[in-house]
Amino acid sequence: MKTVLAIFIFFIFAALLIISNNNLAINNQENMRIFYELYGNWLNQIFFNTQKITGEIVKYPWLPETSG
Numbered sequence: 001m002k003t004v005l006a007i008f009i010f011f012i013f014a015a016l017l018i019i020s021n022n023n024l025a026i027n028n029q030e031n032m033r034i035f036y037e038l039y040g041n042w043l044n045q046i047f048f049n050t051q052k053i054t055g056e057i058v059k060y061p062w063l064p065e066t067s068g
Contacts, residue, residue: 015039 018024018038024031 014042018042 015035019026019035022034022038024035026032026035
């Protein structure tokens with residue numbers, strides 16, 4: 001449960017950072033569209049970065065070399 005809460009807080013904090021860094025007033029329809037676009041791009045980038053990291057981890061030689 002704590003992990004889910006931590007992830008939820010992370011995504012909320014990221015949304016607040018996007019809003020504040022871009023000076024978006026959320027009560028404006030155009031700003032909401034901009035926010036959705038920026039947040040969607042951010043989530044998309046997280047997804048692709050996770051794929052890239054996972055692909056590199058899979059390639060890593062995890063087993064020790066055998067001497068014999």
